[in-house]
Amino acid sequence: MIVMKFGGTSVGSADRIRGLVDQVEERLLQRPVVVVSALAGVTDLLIRGAGLARDRDPQLAPLVSRLADRHQDMIRELFGPGPFRDRLLRHVADLMTELGSLYAAVSAARELTPRNLDAIAGIGERLSFEIVAAALEAGDIATRAVDARRLIVTDESFGRAVPLMDATAQRVRELLRPLASQGVVPVIPGFIGATPEGVVTTLGRGGSDWSASIIGAALPAAAIEIWSDVDGIMTLDPKVAPGATLIPAIGFEEASELARFGAKVLHPATLQPAVQAGIAVWVLNSFNPAAPGTRIDVQPEDAASEPRGIALRKEVCLVLIAPPRRSGDGFRARVFDAFARHDTPVDLLASSEAWLSLTVSDATRLPDVVAELAAVGEVQVLQRMATVTVVGRGFARRPGAGKRMLASVDNLHVLMIAGGSSAESLSLVVPVEQVEEAARRLHREFFEQEAREDPQGEPPEACAVAAWGA
Structure with a gap:
């Protein structure tokens, strides 16, 4: 088994989702488990909406309409008239109703608690993973959408929840292993989890990477692939230094330090579960799948002390x-x-x-x-x-x-x-x-x-x- 995580830009348009289907199909023999982020920019809009709701700002209504329209337009572009389109449009309508209720509660209280913000911020992944699962199914790939709230068990540190690994590993093995062994591709929303009592939590911004690593370690997977919009980990953000070059291979410790100090390719906590399970992590480009990417793995003890x-x-x-x-x-x-x-x-x-x-x-x-x-x-x-x-x-x-x-x-x-x-x-x-x-x-x-x-x-x-x- 492998875990394939697709970031916001990798699911940000109908074309990108079609590319995702192709990339998953190429790896079917490796029994992939797919983890997806919200569509690019959606989490930011959801959080902005929470602030507007607290302030009772009239701009909230058009923001909610933009969120609904974006997902509905994507669904109509991906699926012709029929059961896939109808089911997904109902899914979007149901979640927009839920989001409206969450915003209304914030507005009534004039207070935005971390618990309410987690429930709001996680709506984006709950929208996207059903769309991706349907796209795979429409491509004749056996697929099952599995809600991460049933898998990732966390504490109550809302906004930066910490996974309870033993409970999570048990659920991952019970729910995902049987599907993968039957040739079914599970599709899971990243970023979100739930307390043992079922209250929605989030793993912090960029937490979908962490979700993938947690699931990969629990299965355990042979590899964890992080698909984004860059060719891999670079020596520096190319937007800052055009001369930046790809790092083909890097140790866990070095990659963790780069993430901890601001490199945005990975969530800082991503690598810990992979390190503990001894699983290599690949950073790959969904826009350029032929690029070799960066392999993150255990580095030899005698590796030179060169800047990476x-x-x-x-x-x-x-x-x-x-x-x-x-x-x-x-x-x-x-x-x-x-x-x-x-x-x-x-x-x-x-x-x-x-x-x-x-x-x-x-x-x-x-x-x-x-x-x-x-x-x-x-x-x-x-x-x-x-x-x-x-x-x-x-x-x-x-x-x-x-x-x-x-x-x-x-x-x-x-x-x-x-x-x-x-x-x-x-x-x-x-x-x-x-x-x-x-x-x-x-x-x-x-x-x-x-x-x-x-x-x-x-x-x-x-x-x-x-x-x-x-």
Whole structure:
């Protein structure tokens, strides 16, 4: 068995769904299990609609009409008059009624809870997976639509639910294995799951990749394929650096770091289930299926510490905390307890004699953290920051790596350099308006020049301190 996950652009039009049918048909002998995202842009519209409902904005009605029209138009383009079209149009009508009720509840309460938002945000996948299943069936492929709310069991962390793997694995094996063994292609909506009591949850934005990996590990599958609109994992986003090139093969740890620091090819949690199950993950292009793609797998222990790729993340907050003169040994513990208590992950950490400096990419609850930290020390928050990260196996331990990075961006405003939680990465923090230029320069330095000896200098650990200046 294999798992084939198709992203929003891969199901974004009738032509793309026809291409999906062809790609699945080519792999029928491998007994595929298909996971699909919502149509491109639909989740954003659903979430925007939730905000309009809360604010009782009259623009909500035309937004709902746009959602309905887009799916209905696709159905009419894919299917002629007959049972497939009729069934799917009823499906869309039923879900639009459900969506209207959810929006009405938000509007009546003038409040958008994480639980309500999950129920709303997951409507897109519930619309798309039935359309894809019908398209496969119309192509004479034995197919069964299986709702992920029956498969993916999660906790109640609405918006970022955590799968309960034992319960999920049992359901996957009970519901999907028999279908695949009979030559039936299961089609499953990504991104969504449900609590043991059946309440809808979501796995976070981009969570359909994670859904595919969870299902692949539970089956277990021989491979997990992530189909998107790029040829694979690139050395940098080609929109930022036209000279970016394909990475044909990369280790799990490196790919995880690229995802964690902003590369949008994969959801950051995608690889963990695959790593634990020892399953290779492929990143492939549904628009260019002949492209070889990128294979993500276990890397040999003796692999060289070469840079493999660069990731950037915009709209990061840099938090600076100055301890009181007599802070004692508990200062750092109090800081980290505050972030943990308010469910605000810290991405990067560096320290100097004067400051403890860290970055946060999810600032939803940062005001609560800052309010609590005011009792610990002086706190400053710098907004509209960004991180650019060079990733490679053992790269952070490479002598001179930090100095080489700093030299390549010498006239940009670098506020911090720090290693990640592993030895796979080194990151710079710069103002958001400078991050693309920083990424291009780093790409030229590490990927577009003739190979040469690194300049010698202190190891990067000695550089992992904050640097301030106007």
